[in-house]
Amino acid sequence: MTPSTVDEPTIAETRRARRILRLLTARYPDSRLELDFSSPLQLLVAATLAAQTLDERVNAVTPALFERYPAAADLAAADPAEMEQILVPVGYYRKKTASVIKLAATLVERHDxxxxxxxxxxxxxxxxxxKTANMVLGNAFATPAISVDTHVSRVAERLGWSPAKDVLAAETAIQALFERKDWVTVNLLLILHGRRTCHSQRPACGACPLSPECPSNTIGETDPEKARALLK
Known part of the structure; x- marks a missing residue:
């Protein structure tokens, strides 16, 4: 699967994108990936565990998981019942245990x-x-990449950058609008914006710094006081 093709952005579009980047940076000055990790392996496993659960829950179990199984070979050789007990808080723990063990075994087999x-x-x-691959590339290897999750896809669509729910179009559009050196930063900012302001239901439009730049700035709560109460 390869990214969709998009038209080359105009000068006006790239200038607007830079304004949006400045506004997001001012709103979220300490942006970072909300999954805790200290190695590419830890991020890859944490991202696998994060499916259908909150990052906070993943962060609560990964210290014990990686203390018990510090390397891919340790994860691959784990007793499933023992790992399941560690992963209970993240939900779907049996399925996720099987996924982590299989992933680790493949890393050992194919990549030492x-x-x-x-x-x-x-x-x-x-x-x-x-999505996970680009997350790991951007955050664990410092390789310019755009990881499109539901938040990024939603914000990109509302800003008029890509069609609704078109992940590849969103990835390609964001790449075209921003310099490669800014991709990871933009990615993190869009995720935070989707989580904290541009919610899937009732976005806080009246308290959104992007409102002057956003064609969708009336789809949510437009009253400033009520909108501020929706911020997370």
Missing amino acids: GEVPATLEELVALPSVGR
Whole structure:
């Protein structure tokens, strides 16, 4: 699967994108990935565990998980029942245990226990899609990449950058609008904005710094006081 093609952005569109980046940076000056990790392996596993659960829950269990199983070989050789007990808080713990063990075993078999640093190799791993692969590339390897989750897709659509729910179009559009050196930062800011302001239901339009730049600035709560109460 490859990114969709998009028209080259105009000068006006790239200037607008830069204004949006400045506004988001001012709103979220300490932006960072909300999954805790200290190595590519830890991020890859944490991202696998984060499916259908909150990052906070993943962060609560990964210290014990990685203390017990510090390397891919340890994860691959884990007793499923023992790992399941650690992963209960993240939900779907039996399925996620099986996924982590299979992922780790594949890393050992194909990559000597190391996490590969290319998109093609990452998406070839079990349970690793394009979103997770780009997350790992951008945050663990400092490789310019755009990881489109539901928040990024939603914000990109509302800003008029891509069609609704078109993940590849959103990825390609954001890449075209911003310099490569800014991709990871933009990515993190869009995720935070989707989580804290531009909610899927009742976005806080009246308290949104992007409102002057957003064609969707009336779809949510427009009263400033009521909108501020919706911020997270």
